[in-house]
Amino acid sequence: MRIGELAALLGVSTRTVRYYHHQGILPEPPRLANGYREYGMRDAVALARVRRLVALGLSLDEARDVIAEDRSRELTEILAEIDADLARQEQEIRDRRQRLAEVLRQAEAGTLGPEATASPDLLAFLKTVDLPASKAAAWDRELLELMDTVAAAPERERAFALFGTLAADPEVTARGREFYRRLDELADVEPDDPRIAPLAEMVAAYSVRHMLPDGGTAGREWGVETVEPFLEGLAPAQAQVIRQAIRLITEETGPASADPP
Known part of the structure; x- marks a missing residue:
């Protein structure tokens, strides 16, 4: 061909x-x-x-x-590896559908929505940082609301206690607006654009420094597979920024297997 x-x-x-x-x-x-x-x-x-x-x-x-x-x-060995990867993706899709089914159930019951389900910490955070009129910012808000809707109570409380602390930091708004602006610029480019890596490095460095207050152990729970279901709302290059940032965070904080039992 x-x-x-x-x-x-x-x-x-x-x-x-x-x-x-x-x-x-x-x-x-x-x-x-x-x-x-x-x-x-x-x-x-x-x-x-x-x-x-x-x-x-x-x-x-x-x-x-x-x-x-x-x-x-051998080509057969490579194809077998690709087949195994597709099987993992298939399981991820099943897991994603299960999470979305819970959201659909809440939507049909009329209980879905930030005012009805979001924690006070999330609402206070979103009000304080005042996300700009940006497609990237709108995606980020929807992701936070979805996480708050479906997450278990302990994880939700831990996450938004951190957000409440960040909301008091004036650097958060400035950094956030810069991130959303640069992410929006990648909406119509190829997923190997040279602007991707610097932006991912900025996000990773800021996250490790300011968003992992427990010495970085929280970063070990992150993984590309964990956030993959939430990247569909982004353009390919934008999603690539998030993937690369998470890889950098994971490399900085160490693999999950490094945690003591």
Whole structure:
């Protein structure tokens, strides 16, 4: 198949495929006698792997290393690994549907909504920080309200006790507005835009410094898989910021297995 067919198969643009070639992530097939490059099944699998690795928050350099290792592996082994990953995604979708079913139940009962279900701490926080008129800020508020609706009481109380403390910090509003502005700028760009990494680093650094007051152990409970169900409301590049930020936070605070029993 030609480059356009390969791109269409994976739902990306030909510009993205060429960018991966230029970065040395995807090997570029040699030109045939007719001047065209012919792509095969292994190329399609490699492109699918790159897109999944990027979606999980890996940097392009890390994705390049994985794809380079794949060249020495059997295609059947790679496909089996992709199948296992799809099985994990399937379970995540089931879990997400279960959470959404609870929200739907509350909506049908007429009890869904921040004024009816949100804790006083959340409402006070949202009023204090006065989120700007921003699509990114609107998503953030909806996420907070959903978490407050479906979370167990202990987790909700712990989270919004922290938010109440943050609301008293004037730096929160300034930092938040800057974050939403920069996140909104990524609404219509590719998920490998060079502005993604600096913004993710800013969010991670601020979170580790100000939002993990227990010495960082709370960050060990975070994971890309945990927040993945909540990223559907964001554009691909915006979601990538959150994924990369969480990976950086996890690397900074250590894996969950490091916690004592």
